[in-house]
Amino acid sequence: MKGYLFLTLAIVSEIFGTSMLKASEVFTKFWPSTAFIVGFSAAFYSLSIAMQYIPLNIAYAIWSGVGTALTAVISIFIWKETVSIQAVIGIACIIVGVVVLNLGKTTTH
Incomplete structure (x- = not known):
């Protein structure tokens, strides 16, 4: 259960980081760029803990x-991007x- 809690945190952090990457406008905006780094750092850290379980x-x-x-x-609802059938x-x-x-x-622990 603990592993899936950290996996969920990793997923949320990755989604946040990816959204901030879009908002950073090719790293030209400081705060979204910083949020991207924080989001992906949290995602990889949480994923590494999840992989212990x-x-x-x-x-x-x-x-x-x-x-x-x-x-x-999120790209559809937040960023108003279109989606194809593919x-x-x-x-x-x-x-x-x-x-x-x-x-x-199977689980390792």
């Missing part, structure tokens, strides 16, 4: 898959992949 392949698949899917959703299919494939990978998971 969750196998690497499971932790990374969940982190990258959920992060990608939620970032796509993007929706791709996100669905990522989610299915994470679910399938988790079906046979």
Whole structure:
């Protein structure tokens, strides 16, 4: 359970960092650029702790898959970006992949 708490924190931090990367406008804005660094530092730190409890392949698949899917959703609602049917299919494939990978998971602790 502790591993998934840190994995959730890693996902939230990564999504925050990615949004701040967009807001930084190619690192021309100081505060969003700083927030990006803080967000990704927290994401990688939290992910490293999560991997003490969750196998690497499971932790990374969940982190990258959920992060990608939620970032796509945020890009639509916050940044007003458009979405294509190919993007929706791709996100669905990522989610299915994470679910399938988790079906046979084992824990290290």
